[in-house]
Structures are given as C-alpha cells and as structure tokens.
Amino acid sequence: MPGTYIPSEYLPVAIIFLFAALIGLGALVAGLLVRPRRPYVQKLYPYESGNPPVGEPRYKFSVKFYIIAMLFVVFDVEAVFLYPWAVAYDKLGIFGFVEMMLFIFILLIGYIYVWKKGAFNWE
Amino acid sequence: MLKYTLIPLLPFLSFLINILFGRNFIKDRAHWIAVPAVVGSFLLAVSAFLDVAGGRDINVNIYSWIVSGSFNVSVGFLIDRLSAIMLIVVTSISTLIFIYSIGYMHGDGGYYRFFAYLSLFVFSMLILVMANNFLLMYFGWEAVGLCSYFLIGYWFHKKSAADAGKKAFIVNRFGDFGFGLGVILIFLTFGSMDYMQVFGEAGGIAGQTINLLGYDVNLITLICLLLFCGAVGKSAQVPLHVWLPDAMEGPTPVSALIHAATMVTAGVFMVARCNPLFNLSEVAMNTVAIVGGVTAIFAATIALVQTDIKRVIAYSTVSQLGYMFLALGVGAYSAAIFHLYTHAYFKALLFLGSGSVIHALHDEQNMQKMGGLKKYMPVTYWVFILATLSITGIPFFSGFFSKDEILWRAYLAGDLGKFLWFLGTLAALLTAFYSWRLIYLTFHGKFRGTHEQEEHLHESPPVITVPLMLLAVGAVAAGWVGIPPIFAEHGDKIGEFLAPVLGYPEGEGTHAQEYFVMGASIFVAVAGWIIAYTMYLKKTELPQKLGAAFQPVYKLLFNKYYIDELYSKTIVQPTLKASDKIILGFDTYIIEGIVNGIPNLIGAFSRKLRKIQTGLLSDYGLIMAIGALSIIGVWIFLR
C-alpha cells in the first residue's frame, strides 16, 4: 500500500543493533557488579604506560596540526576519487578525463594557494 | 505623448535641480533654470492648445503606478478645450511672474528656494489641470496647497508669515477633507476614478439615494457638495475665505500667481470639470450659485475700507471668485471659465503692480502712507489704470465682456438668477468704488510717507515693468475672444469653443433685456468711479465724515465682519481651551496611554522576548528542534 510503507526487511538489522547494545551494556554492568572496589592514589592516576603522569591531561595542540590534518583530508579525498575514475576510465571516456583534469586542476590551485600562504611551514 | 508629459515635467525638473543643487551650486542663478523651464512649458502648452483647437482631444494614460483589480492608480492626462485654456492661463502667467520675480526677489537669501517652490507649484497646478482622473487631480490639489503653504510662510522667520501659512493650511484642511471624501465616494459609487468613466456613468445613478444618519440623501448631490467643500476652501469662498487675505504675507509674486491667477481658481476649474455631475443636482447648483453670489458682495464690502493695498486686492479676488461660482451655479460654465481667464490677467497685473509700488516704498503696504506716486512711477501707474478699467467693467476692456456675460446669464436664470444678478450688479458698483479708491489713494494726491521714502522713490527696473506691460496687454485684450453676439456677428468665440466640454447655457433673452443688463453694469461701473473720484480726489474730507457718521458700519467692515474673531471665539479658542484641559487631564492618561502605551507595551514584551535570544548555541539548536517537532506535533494532533 503506498503511503504506509514499512521497511520490514530491515527488521533483522534492527534486532542485531539491539543485541549488540545489550551485550555491550551487559558486560559493563556485570563488571560493575562483580569487581571489588578498593581505590588508592596510584590506582586512580591516569594510565601512562607505567610512568608517573606529567602535567595536565588537557593540553592545547598547536593549530598547525589541524591545518595539516585538514590539508591531508582534502588531498586524501582527491586520491580516493582517482581510484573509481581509473577503474571506470574506459566507460567515462573523454568526458570523464576532462572532468577529472578540472578537478585536479582546482585542487592544484588550492595547493599553490596553501603553499604560498605558508601553510606547510612548521615555524 | 512626450510633448504633453513635458508640460508639467519641465517645471518639476527645475524644482529638482534647484532644490538639490540650489544651496551649494546654483544660489542666485536659480532663474537660469526656472525661467527656461516655464517658458518651455508655455510653448508646449501653446502647441497643445493648437492641437486641441484643431479638434483633437488628448486623453492618454502615461503610466499606471498601481494596478490591482478595479483599483487603478494611474497618471494620465486629459487635454480638452477646458484644460487647454487653463494650460495657457497657468503657463503664460507663470512665465511673466517668473521673470518678474527675478527682479522682485533679487538679493533674497533663499532665492533658489523661492524658485524651487514656485516651480513645484507650477508643476502641481499643471498636474491638477491636466489630470484625467480624480485621484491625480486630488494629488495636484493637495500639492498646490502644500506649495501655497511653503510660499506664504516663505519668510518663515516673520511670525505673521508663518502664522498665515499655518492658517491657510488648516482652513484648507476643512475643505480638502470634504473633497477627499467626495473622491472616495466617487470611487465607491462608480468603481473608477477616471473622468470619462465617471461622467459617462453619472446619468445612470441620477436620483439614487443613500441613507445617511437616517435621511435619504441624493447620491449625486452628496458627491457634488463634498467636492464643492474643497472648492470653497481652495477658492476662498464664504465661510472659508479667511485664509486668503492673510496669505498676502507671502512675497507679492506668490500672491499674484497662486492667490490670484491660478491656485485659487482651481475650485472653479474643478466644478467646471465636473459639470456632468453638477448638472444632475439642482440642490448643488443652487448652493454653488448662492455661495458665489454672497461671497461676491460680502468680500466687496470689506474691500471698501481696507487700507493695506494687497488686502484690498485680496478681497477683490475673493469677490471676483464669487462671480465665477455664481456663473457656475447658474450653469454658465463657459462664462465662469471666461471670467477666470480674463481675471487671471488683470488681477495678476494688479498684484504685480502693487508689488512694484511696495518695492519702491521699501515694503510699505499701507495706502494711507502712499499717494502721488503717479509722477514717480508712470509705467506702474498706467498699467494699474488699465487693470482697473478692466476689473471695473468699462466697455471694451476684457473684464467688461466676461463680467457682463456672467450677469447676463444670471439674469436669464429664473427668479434666483434675477436676485443673484442684482447682487452681482451691486458688487460691481462696490468693485468700481474700491478699485478707484485704491488708485486715488496710491497714485494721486500728495505723498504721505516719510521723507526718506520719498527720496528713494523710483520706477521699477525693466525686469519688473516689462512683465507688467505684457500683462497689461492681456488685461485689455484677453476678453476680445468673448465679445457677445450682439456686438459682433461671430461673437462669443470662447463660449462656442468650450461648448463641447461645458455645454451651452440655456435661456434666451431679448436684445432689449441684454442691453438693459449691459447698461446697468456700465452704469454702476461709472457710478462707482465717480463716487470714488469725488470722495478721494475732490472732497477728501468726505471719507472721514462718512466713517464717523456710520461708525458702526465702518467698524464692522473694517474688521471684516469680525469673522476672524468669530472663528477665534467659537472654534479656535474653545478648541485650544478644550485641548488644554485634555492635555492636563486626559492626555497624561488616555492619549499618552495610547500613543506611548502601545509601543511601551510592545516594547516591554519585546524586552522579555529578546531574553529568548540567550546567545547559547545549544539553546538555539534546541529551539530549532522544538520548532520542527512542534510542526510535526501540530500536524499529528490536527489530523
């Protein structure tokens, strides 16, 4: 019946979600109930591979990390787009080629831009 | 098309240029823009007149501002024989007065402002005359009023001028309110404001009545009377005539152009334009005729004893406008327009002439302090004489023909007409008297001013006298287009010319009757002249004696029948007192409550509401989500 469409095929998926949530929660709750609780100072420290912790855990990262990360994402996505294009190259033909060159060209301009702006200089 | 549009547009451009660049760039060169503009208008008006005279009426819509269903606000021009004559009158007189103003206003601080307002006035007046629908006419009607207000109060630092401006504005409000109601009623009745449509359908609703406060009122009569309210205000008819004499505080060119030749005749023009409506209502017609007749005699009696030269002419204007309404009321529309046309020239001439005198005497307006100016100002004197011969109706001067036509038509119009004819003839006697009195007091006898003034007495420069001489030609000859048929075979050209628009008045009289009417009016004109001559040249002690003998009458007239005082006592002061009380009592609670309360209430509400705007991102997101959810929720509940 149009209009009151209910996707019943998806019911198993929903059941899986439900079970996954229940198992996860169950494990945590079980641990909480079973484990003994005897806290002392050393035990409450954040775990840093056995060394005593130094300084605040909330630490400001330099904004440069973010810039590098963002640039990475951009060019990473570019590479991701290149794969399917390469696979379907024969079907897309000359149109696909021109289209892809334009895409790369635009990113190239972006590359020149960030380079000239000094985004790659760490200092 | 463009040609006709340019007629009002040129003065408007002159206004724009002068008002925008006047203060900083144009300054005392304003006339270089204003005069060519108005001359251009005049030439185009002549050309339009020739088109119309060639038998081609022009009715064009220039553009529609708002079109929505039957409500159509459009700018459109109707140039037929009636508006063509008006165009000629308005533009030709404007041209002469603009030129005159170059000399008269020379050296005034607001020179550019003066020409800007004057140009705006000409624009508005032309719109009023050329409109092809009531709304546009109403626009022009209000705009000329506004310009008149600006120009009366032109010397706004002078308190009397500012007050006179306000008075003119407020008194006109009364009339314009009625006029506005009339226009609205026309729209409600006919569903249109276009002249052609309204006049075309007017016959169909004759005799229809509407219920007003329990009385059945004839619709057409109501419309006509409302429209006539506007005319009474604008054309200074009794009882709303009080603003016009005070309006003389404005510069003299303004008095000549606005308060004699053009704006004040707008009421006459409007009634003539609406003749298809007025013809359907006898009540309205009789009202017009009686108001006109009463005004004619009433104003003339006041003019007898005034001493201010401009006020005498102002009352004379009111009186002459009364004649025109008298003519309209007896159905002699073309006679009214004819008189409007001749009056424009001789009255503008009288005003400009008095301006020339005032100028020479350094702003002295009291005739008691003039006298003997004949030898100093010969040109002014002679043009004054010509204008006076014309206004008093001495044969073969233009005023004679138009006034005679009015009196003759009144005489033919039944019993009421006979009575009005009598009033008119009596007014003519008074007119002759006060006009010659003005001449004798001003130009004859000995100079009664100060020595200093006497030394500086001189004739005005050509820029003033040339327009005077040109107007004098008009004052003498303008009436020759209306020589009655009994003098010339193809006479009364103007009546025939206007007949397609205004119709031809009914009533036939014998030649004997016509000669009788004419003879009577010539007789009173000469009689008035002789009386004035005796009183002010021969037996100069007579006015004093008469004034003393008839002290109460004299005082009554001198104080203008105490009308101003009456209004002051009955309307102005009670209003002021009442408003004082209201200000003390109610105002703080009720008026302020309403005027400030509502905004305050909304303001308080507003200040509360703006608290929702916390500035917190999460709150904003929450409100968005709640909004979306409530839309869904409302839908679920309503389903």
Place this chain on the structure above:
Amino acid sequence: MEMETTISLLDIRPLVPELTMICVGLIVILLDLIVRKKEVVAIVGIAGTLVALYGTYKLYGFYEPQSAFSGMFVLDGYSNFFKLIFYLNIILTICISFKYMAIEKASFGEYYALLMFATTGMMIMASAADLIVLYLGLELMALSTYILAGITRKRQRSNEAALKYFFLGAFSSAFLLYGISLTYGLTGTTNLREIASALQTLDLNGSPIMYLGLIFMIVAFGFKIALAPFHMWAPDVYEGAPTSITAFMSVGPKAAGFAVLGRVLFGAFAGMQVQWASILIPMAVLTMAVGSIIALAQTNIKRMLAYSSIAHAGYMLLGVITGTTGGLMSTVNYLAIYLFMNIGAFAIVIMLRREGFQGENIEDYMGLSKSHPLASALMLIFMFSLAGIPPTAGFIGKFYVFMEVIKAGYVYLAIIAVAFSAISAFFYLRVVMYIYMKDPKEEVVLTRSPSMSIALAVTAMMVLILGIFPSFLLNLVRYSILG
C-alpha cells in the same frame, strides 16, 4: 532503477555563468598571491560577475527555458531572475565593502573569492531541478558564508558568529538530507518534476511520510531564509559578522532560499499546497511577530536590521503561501526591491564605521542630519522604504504581496501583516527621528569612497524609481516567471 545517462561536454554550456564565477574566483585567489593592491582583486571580481551576467543574458536569452544533465539543472526566466538578484547583490556588496574591510584590517583577496563562490552556490540553487543539485548548491553557498561571517578573525564576535552559523547550518543541512532521503525513499527519484508526477501516480499526496519529508525540507529552507523558529542564528550572526557580509547574507542566501522554496513547493509539491500552506502560515505569522516586535527593543542597528530582515522574510513568505503564480511573482518582486533597500541601509551603517569607532548604536545617528544632510536623506529613503511608506519601492513590494494574499482568500493574513508592518514602522522611524530630531552627541565622521557612493546612488535611485515606476520590475518578474 536502471538509468542510461548520457552526459556530453555540451551539457556544460548552460553552466557557463556558474563556471565563469568559479574560474574568476580561482583567478582571484591566485591573483591575491601576486598582486598587493586589493583594488585590483576587487575589480577582477566585479568584472567576472559582469561577464557571468552577460552570459546569463546572452546564452539562451533571458526567458528561454533550457535544461542540462538529464534535467537536473535548468535555466529559465525564474532562475535567471534570481541570478540577476545574486549578481547585483555581489556587485553592490563588493562596492560597499572595499574601504570597510580595510578599516576592519581584513582586506583579504579570499574575501572576494569566497563571495564569488557563495554566489555560485546560490546560482546553482536557483537553477537546481534536482534535490541533489540543490543540496550541492546550498552547501557551496553555506560553507562560503560560514567563513565570510568569520573573516575578521581578530574579532571575537565575528568568530562566534561564524561558529554558531556553522553548527546550526550543519544541523539544518541534516534536516534537509533527511527530507531528501524520505522523499527519495517514497518517490524513487530526486528530480523535482518526477517527484511531482510520482506524487500523482503513486497517490502520495496524503502520505504522512511524504509530509514528514516536506516538513524537514521546509525546516532547512526556513533556516536559510531565517523564518521563525529557525531564525535564532540570524541576530547573532548578523551582528557579529562584518557589516558588508551582513548585507550580503541578508539578501543573497535569503533570496536563494526563496528560490529553492518556490521551486520545490511549486515544482514538486504543487499538489500538496494545502499541507504546506498550513505549515507555512504559522511560521509566517511567527516570523513577522518575532521580527517586528523584538526589533523594537534593539539598540544596535545591525541587530535591529537583522530582526527587520526576519520580519521582511515573513512578508515575502506570504506570497509563497498563496500557492498562486501571482503570489510567487509578488514575492520575487519583493525580493528584488528588498535587495536595494537593505543593501542601501547597510551601506549607510558601514559609512559610520571608521578607525576606532564602531558606529553600530542607534544613538550614534543622533543629529546626523546637521552634519551630513545627504547621507541622512538617503537613510531616510531607505528607512521609509523598509517601513513601506509610499512612494518608495518598499511600499510597492508590500502592496503587491498583500494584494495577492487577499486575492488568494487569506484576508486575515493580510490584516496581520499590515498590523506588524505598522509596528515595524516604529523602529524604522525611530532611526529617522534620531537623525533629524535629536541634537548630535559627538561629531560623526563618515568614511567615504567612490565605490560606496556608486552603491548608494544605485540603491537610492532604484528605491525611488521602483517606487514611482514599479511596472518595469513587475513586468520583468512577470515575463521571467510566466515565460
């Protein structure tokens, strides 16, 4: 559904104006690296826009309908008229922002490039005949405007504005995607025309899920247009963003929002007019109320204009609600008028900004007429127009919207709108009162520049000309929409 799509290079042709904008935007970015003088960059931007404008005008003729990419992208009078608005918007914005951005110490070349990208996004929105293309354009516009709002990075308020705009914008994009996916799920297509026919053939007009999808889309468009209750971002963002960007944002994205709203509602969901009208009517009333009432309490003129712009969105929405072509035309007409009066008003606000002086308080306008009569007269014109007082264009805009609303039978809406319009006159006229009737507190120095004068002259002239000769614009709108 198996779909054989044949896409050829020729399909690019209708996109020439958009491509021009993008290319010039890229050139601007590169140019900025080489050229030191920012004037050059700005002029290149304007020149590029003019080329695109010429393209729109000349490519197929202004009113000629065209489509490309299997009907995903259309070119018709409707989209072209909106593009005209966008072009004028960006050109006027560049004109008013030049000197201002220098004072804000933020004259970056990127500024102009981002303006061009945002405009391209709007153009794509106006031409979108497919929900995916629509979304693409919307995001291009939105992302660019997020950055523009925060371009004066040294100012905290600007940063705050950008961040708020971004988060809430992302939120609204999610709504849009939900709406699109629900629609796609039911109709099996994202093409607007196919949706319309699917609604008929599958009899989906009464479907609750369809209704939900429609609501979600309207929420997203309402966010862009700043309709209450999705307007919360507007005052903060308008106040925080640089003033020139506020001017840009108050016209461009709003117009683009109306373009897609009209296209989607009239193109795809015409059969559900009763439903969407019942959603939009309360929104419109609320929008007018919030806009005109809260504006009264504002002391900051940018914030006041922000609320004013919300109120105007409410009036414009009325034309859409009617569901008639006449109503849509009145909305489009209003938008074009609004472009001039709003940018004009913001231009005056910008003129008051100078080194070390914000000039954003309404009190800063006290006695402006004494020292700057011309600027005061212009502000008077713009305020009168925004308040809808004849003979300014604002009156014409409102008049035709209200008339169409009455014609469509929603008399009560027209009455409500007139009432709010009367309330809004209070705060516009308060500015005029401050300018003309108060004594100046301190001397106001105006920042002038030739480009600013041009922008002011154009906007003021248009406000007056369109007020006195409205038929020109009305006819243009009529031909654009009716073809």
